[in-house]
Amino acid sequence: MPSNGAPRAPPVPTLAAMQDEQPPLIRLRGVGKSYPAAGGAFHALSDVTLDIHPGEFVAVVGPSGSGKSTLLNLLAGIDRAGSGELSIAGQDLRALPERELSRWRGRAVGVVFQFFQLLPTLTALENVMLPMDFCDQWPAAGRPERARALLERLGVADQADKFPSALSGGQQQRVALARALANSPALILADEPTGNLDSVNAEALLALLAELAREQGVTIVMVTHEAAALGQVQRSLRLRDGRLVEDRQHG
Amino acid sequence: MADRRHLKSWRDLWQHRARSLLVVLAVALGLTAAGIVLDAWALVERATDEGYRASLPVSATLVLDRADARALALARAQPDIAAARLRRSLMASMQVSGRTRNAVLVALEDFQQADIARLRAESPTWPPVGDGLWMERSSLDFSGANVGEPISLRLPGAETRSVELMGLLRDVSLAPGWMENLVYLYGTEAALKRLGAPAGFNELQVRMRDDHPTRAEVRRSVEALQARLVAAGYIVKSVDVPEPGEHIHAAQMDSLLMTQGAFGLMALLACGFLVVNLVSAMLAGQTREIGVMKVLGGSPRQIGAMVLAQAAALGLLASAIAVPVSLWLGRIYGGLKADLLNFPLDGIATPAWAVVLQLVVGLALPVAAAALPVRAALRRPVGEALRDIGITREGQALSLQRGALAARLVPWLGGWARPLLLSVGNAFRRRQRMLLTVLALAFGGAVYLGAANLRSAVRGSVDELFSAQRYQVQVRVAATSATRLQALAADVPGVAAVEAWRGLRSSIGSEPLTLLGVPAEGRLLTPRMMEGRWLAEGNAQEIVVTRLLQRQQPALTVGSRHRIADREWTVVGLVDGGPQALAYTSRATLDAMAGNDLATSIVVRLERPESPIALLDAVKQLRDSFAEAGITVAGSQSQADGRRVIEDHLLMVVDFLGAMGLVMIAVGAMGLASTMGLAVLERRREIGVLRAIGARDGAILALIQVEGLTLVALAWLTSLPLALPISALLEVAFGRIMFSVPWRLVPSAGTAFGWLGLMALISLVACLLPARRALRIPAAQALAYN
Numbered sequence A: 001m002p003s004n005g006a007p008r009a010p011p012v013p014t015l016a017a018m019q020d021e022q023p024p025l026i027r028l029r030g031v032g033k034s035y036p037a038a039g040g041a042f043h044a045l046s047d048v049t050l051d052i053h054p055g056e057f058v059a060v061v062g063p064s065g066s067g068k069s070t071l072l073n074l075l076a077g078i079d080r081a082g083s084g085e086l087s088i089a090g091q092d093l094r095a096l097p098e099r100e101l102s103r104w105r106g107r108a109v110g111v112v113f114q115f116f117q118l119l120p121t122l123t124a125l126e127n128v129m130l131p132m133d134f135c136d137q138w139p140a141a142g143r144p145e146r147a148r149a150l151l152e153r154l155g156v157a158d159q160a161d162k163f164p165s166a167l168s169g170g171q172q173q174r175v176a177l178a179r180a181l182a183n184s185p186a187l188i189l190a191d192e193p194t195g196n197l198d199s200v201n202a203e204a205l206l207a208l209l210a211e212l213a214r215e216q217g218v219t220i221v222m223v224t225h226e227a228a229a230l231g232q233v234q235r236s237l238r239l240r241d242g243r244l245v246e247d248r249q250h251g
Numbered sequence B: 001m002a003d004r005r006h007l008k009s010w011r012d013l014w015q016h017r018a019r020s021l022l023v024v025l026a027v028a029l030g031l032t033a034a035g036i037v038l039d040a041w042a043l044v045e046r047a048t049d050e051g052y053r054a055s056l057p058v059s060a061t062l063v064l065d066r067a068d069a070r071a072l073a074l075a076r077a078q079p080d081i082a083a084a085r086l087r088r089s090l091m092a093s094m095q096v097s098g099r100t101r102n103a104v105l106v107a108l109e110d111f112q113q114a115d116i117a118r119l120r121a122e123s124p125t126w127p128p129v130g131d132g133l134w135m136e137r138s139s140l141d142f143s144g145a146n147v148g149e150p151i152s153l154r155l156p157g158a159e160t161r162s163v164e165l166m167g168l169l170r171d172v173s174l175a176p177g178w179m180e181n182l183v184y185l186y187g188t189e190a191a192l193k194r195l196g197a198p199a200g201f202n203e204l205q206v207r208m209r210d211d212h213p214t215r216a217e218v219r220r221s222v223e224a225l226q227a228r229l230v231a232a233g234y235i236v237k238s239v240d241v242p243e244p245g246e247h248i249h250a251a252q253m254d255s256l257l258m259t260q261g262a263f264g265l266m267a268l269l270a271c272g273f274l275v276v277n278l279v280s281a282m283l284a285g286q287t288r289e290i291g292v293m294k295v296l297g298g299s300p301r302q303i304g305a306m307v308l309a310q311a312a313a314l315g316l317l318a319s320a321i322a323v324p325v326s327l328w329l330g331r332i333y334g335g336l337k338a339d340l341l342n343f344p345l346d347g348i349a350t351p352a353w354a355v356v357l358q359l360v361v362g363l364a365l366p367v368a369a370a371a372l373p374v375r376a377a378l379r380r381p382v383g384e385a386l387r388d389i390g391i392t393r394e395g396q397a398l399s400l401q402r403g404a405l406a407a408r409l410v411p412w413l414g415g416w417a418r419p420l421l422l423s424v425g426n427a428f429r430r431r432q433r434m435l436l437t438v439l440a441l442a443f444g445g446a447v448y449l450g451a452a453n454l455r456s457a458v459r460g461s462v463d464e465l466f467s468a469q470r471y472q473v474q475v476r477v478a479a480t481s482a483t484r485l486q487a488l489a490a491d492v493p494g495v496a497a498v499e500a501w502r503g504l505r506s507s508i509g510s511e512p513l514t515l516l517g518v519p520a521e522g523r524l525l526t527p528r529m530m531e532g533r534w535l536a537e538g539n540a541q542e543i544v545v546t547r548l549l550q551r552q553q554p555a556l557t558v559g560s561r562h563r564i565a566d567r568e569w570t571v572v573g574l575v576d577g578g579p580q581a582l583a584y585t586s587r588a589t590l591d592a593m594a595g596n597d598l599a600t601s602i603v604v605r606l607e608r609p610e611s612p613i614a615l616l617d618a619v620k621q622l623r624d625s626f627a628e629a630g631i632t633v634a635g636s637q638s639q640a641d642g643r644r645v646i647e648d649h650l651l652m653v654v655d656f657l658g659a660m661g662l663v664m665i666a667v668g669a670m671g672l673a674s675t676m677g678l679a680v681l682e683r684r685r686e687i688g689v690l691r692a693i694g695a696r697d698g699a700i701l702a703l704i705q706v707e708g709l710t711l712v713a714l715a716w717l718t719s720l721p722l723a724l725p726i727s728a729l730l731e732v733a734f735g736r737i738m739f740s741v742p743w744r745l746v747p748s749a750g751t752a753f754g755w756l757g758l759m760a761l762i763s764l765v766a767c768l769l770p771a772r773r774a775l776r777i778p779a780a781q782a783l784a785y786n
Helices: A015-021 A068-076 A098-108 A124-135 A140-153 A169-180 A199-216 A227-231 B004-015 B017-054 B069-077 B137-143 B189-195 B215-231 B250-285 B287-295 B300-340 B352-379 B382-387 B403-426 B431-468 B482-490 B547-552 B587-594 B612-628 B639-682 B684-692 B697-737 B749-766 B768-775 B779-783
Strands: A026-035 A042-052 A057-061 A083-088 A109-112 A187-191 A219-223 A235-240 A243-249 B060-067 B081-096 B099-108 B133-136 B150-154 B160-170 B183-187 B201-208 B236-240 B473-481 B495-508 B511-518 B529-532 B542-546 B561-564 B567-575 B583-586 B598-606 B633-638
Touching (some): A026 A068, A042 A068, A042 A235, A057 A199, A057 A227, A068 A083, A068 A109, A098 B287, A124 A140, A124 A169, A169 A187, A169 A199, A199 A219, A199 A227, B017 B352, B017 B639, B060 B069, B069 B201, B069 B215, B099 B137, B099 B189, B133 B137, B160 B189, B201 B215, B215 B236, B250 B352, B250 B431, B300 B352, B431 B697, B431 B749, B473 B482, B482 B495, B482 B612, B511 B587, B583 B587, B612 B633, B639 B697, B697 B768
Parallel strands (some): A057 A235, A109 A187, B081 B633, B511 B583, B542 B567
Antiparallel strands (some): A235 A243, B060 B236, B473 B633
């Protein structure tokens, strides 16, 4: 009891503590991936075991060829693991047939690419609505409003009716992020999202991603070479030669 | 707001509008070619169905010694006969403006009789009355006559008389007069009598009550009527039973249109190749976008539907262009065909099913062509698609620029050798696309060469037919002593040789047969034997049949025996004979049968056969000589005229097939242009690198053009063996339509190399735009990532 007799406020749980109590969103056990090559199989990933909890903002770092993009592709279901277990939100990805994988991916995962990959013949607004059209989770009448709200949230609502060719790199990446959020996925995967941005835009984007993870509980896994990113993330995973060599918590 | 998927599809089509337009043009071209044939066939089918059946055609014609009211009554009394009429027809010689034509005069008892072989008035003056004559409309241009003006007519055994041409009529039961080289004239019995024809009628025509009798049923009915007529004292000289319900040229027209339809389908196929290439290229450019859409949640079915919807939209646009054009051109072409059958197309509309079929094919063709490339694109793993930067999935080029070949060529071509060999090897980088482009071009070329072979075969057949006829003029006369006829003709200056022939119209069973009696050892008719032997002097009751007659009456095989004119005859030989269905026998045999040497025609070889003036002179002098001797000339024809008539309407068939070949070549050329355009687009960076290392405009231009010429050379080499089966197909089909022609499977060197030259020109033109585009690519392109 405190000295003045007032009841003690319960302790504020740390994010880490909260995350430890929830089951992991992403679960890898002994995951490996190899590709055939002229001189024999190339092991892009070997025996990777890790858990990522909901709301974590995780950076995947490592030198070129360490397996960062391969890991991201496996998490997105773009490639299939050669060995081990991989589940996201309880879904074993290896058990999903190809035709179901797209559907699952549209609803569960949002992907942000290094080179934006906006469709050039659709406006910014239309690009954001496209995943909604594919997955049919939102009523058709409400899609434009939702898309505008997402663009507004990311500070590019005034660019809604422009085509990607008329947008700057930073603006395109924000639109791409809005698109990734279109179906309210639990997981965002970002492959070098700042790789094509100047430092100002890069910093702004990282701040946005951190805010999403912090305030909306979106789990974000980001491959990056950006040193400044480590200041924004809660955790970093270091890969070398396809192996997880370091798993570090950050501030 | 439209679904974004639809928006993306339409906008993608617009962004790549050049390519989209090419797909539309390719489909439209193939659809138009096939549609013209389909629409023409549908129109002609409808016209002949409605027109011919509506005319209530004659089921059988009996030639009697006399045809009168009693004979008519006997026919009408037979329960299975619905209608009957009396007729007289005879040959005459017509002269207009100094031109002599063979004519058939027809007298009917009642021109307005509505229950058999209806005639249609084509002039205000109707029906035929008085002394004037009416002409079948298809003979008008050919005759040189004008309605309201007099024509001169001479019947056998009568004087030349002038008679007014009062009007025109249409008789759909006849082949067009210009095709048969005949002028059909109609008049009353009185009008013909005034011209010197015997009084009364000599033909009894009947129509069966059953709307769809078989030929056997008609024959049975006619045989019963024949028996009644004979019992009543009539002499039945001959019976003609045509195939029920079918115009005399209908089978040929069907075969012709079916054959052309087959080539219409081939044109569609060639377009299909082109569309596959274009759609593959479209998808290649969208590989990464397809990968992105899969990442965004698009299922293969959803994405596939987007692409197939684009293909369907292009098909719809192509149909919107092709259907009206093919309806318009199909009507024109159908009109030409219907004219060949002497049918009007007025008031006949293209049936709705033909339009619907074209629309369906127009939609289905690009969708079907897109299906396989779409499937391949969708099956590509997402990761691989996302890594695509536009220059992937190419096979190995052929490495020709190193090694022995290059070493040999460098001294000749200097610095050009390696770049040129590189260009040739590049043609093999996209093997599927190369194959489809080469096949589309090769198909068109093979049809073109096949049509050239057929033309050559037809000419060869006509040459052979006329080379067998070693005379220049044939004059038909009223039956006259052969000896006298030959003596008179031999006296005419400029005549080198003469032979008198005689004809006999008879039948085998109820099938009509014309026997032509010629000197067995004569020298003015020497046809090439296909089987058996020619007539032998001293051998009686032998016949040699033509191939067309054997096709009409398959029992007439060499060695077979048949009863003709109350005697047994043996078929001893088979000759080509072209479009003539005849049986030859020795004139001596017919003389012996008749107990006289009366001839009905004379053939004449001239001393100067190549001179048209000598020919005209000889014809005039022969006619004058015969007239002076009191011999009636029924008609005359020069070999040159006869050959022209045959060639004209044979080569019309061939020329259409050639036109189909040209359509397919146009499609192939579009394919080549699109392939080279895509090649330039895909190799922007490569061309940029070449620029960066010093390649000048000439080198870049040569790079593109040589690659195009390589594809053309491959297509040419492929088209040569492909032309063999296509030539065979065409020649067999032509044989069914018209008459068999000698095989010509190998094109002449001139034709083959002429085709190569044409294709090379096509390549240079087709590659011009892509080559110019390549010249605009800067060296900096080599450094561009995206």
